[in-house]
Amino acid sequence: MKWTRKHLLGLEDLSAEEINIVLDTAESFREVSTRKKKKVPTLTGKVVVMMFVEPSTRTLTSFSLAARRLSADVVGFSRGGSSITKGETLIDTAKNIQAMGIDVIVLRHPAPGAPHLLARNLDASIVNAGDGTHEHPTQGLLDIFTMRDRLKRIEGLTVAIVGDIKYSRVARSNIWGLKKLGARVIVVGPATLIPSHIEDLGVEVCYDLDQVIPECDVINILRIQLERQKSGLFPSIREYARVFGLNTERLSRAKHELLIMHPGPMNRGIEITPEVADGRHSVVLDQVTNGVAVRMAVLYLVAGAKG
Ligand code: CP
Secondary structure (H helix, E strand, O other), X not given: OOOOOXXXXXXXXXXXXXXXXXXXXXXXXXXXHXXXXXXXXXXXXXXXXXXXXXXXXXXXXXXXXXXHHOXXXXXXXXXXXXXXXXOOOHHHHHHHXXXXXXXXXXXXXXXXXXXXXXXXXXXXXXXXXXXXXOEOHHHHHHHHHHHHHHHOOOOOOEEEEXXXXXXXXXXXXXXXXXXXXXXXEEEEOOHHHOOOOHHHHXXXXXXXXXHHHHHOOEEEEOOXXXXXXXXXXXXXXXXXXXXXXXXXXXXXXXXXXXXXXXXOOOOXXXXXXXXXXXXXXXXXXXXXXXXXXXXXXHHHHXXXXXX
């Protein structure tokens, strides 16, 4: 099978074969980051715009490095310094940027569906770098890449995704990707943070973290979005940490080869203790390293696709 997609909007749209093409392409690119001269000429002459309308540390840095390692020209864009603050619409802003001759727009936006809107209205390739609570496809891909790299398979793995499932784009992209590749996915968290009918996506639901830990090959801990506490979705931070926080005591019943992941940014001492975040099961920084190779693969594939 050949890659034909001009955009990467989400993992819901991708087939298992397409996900594997991204993972295999990322595998071939990861070596570039270990070279003294960390660059290949693959995207020479292409222009990639980082359109981040929401804050980011990891994704923005990772996409920028990925594009530079492929020799693309990279243009930065942030909401604060742009005419979006003067009321310009997203489509008008993007069309103006496109008129300067760009090939790929990497978009992070608080509105679910914003990348899809640009994909319908522009000629450039659009890559979703996180759209509201909807999807964060490259985070899902780099999480799956890290699991495959460490455990040598995805099919048959038991993966628990723990925390704020309801508002997490990372959870949604992981669920779509993992289910397509044959993993068993269990979502764990307070009932108020688990969407009704989530089972329709093929996942199991559990409200007791201690019950699932011994079965897991991977535990992906989500950031608890502290701003949600005001909305009464969980009683207190201390209560959340007590019931759903991953700590050393809980891990005493885990498999020896368990992987612990977190997309970042971490709330140390809330969803994960510092000992676990920095402990022997943690692959949090591997995820970040692998993210560059995965994003190189995505930029290479969409920039080369005819659509
Ligand atoms: N994982 C992630 O999306 O992190 P940033 O918000 O820092 O990009």
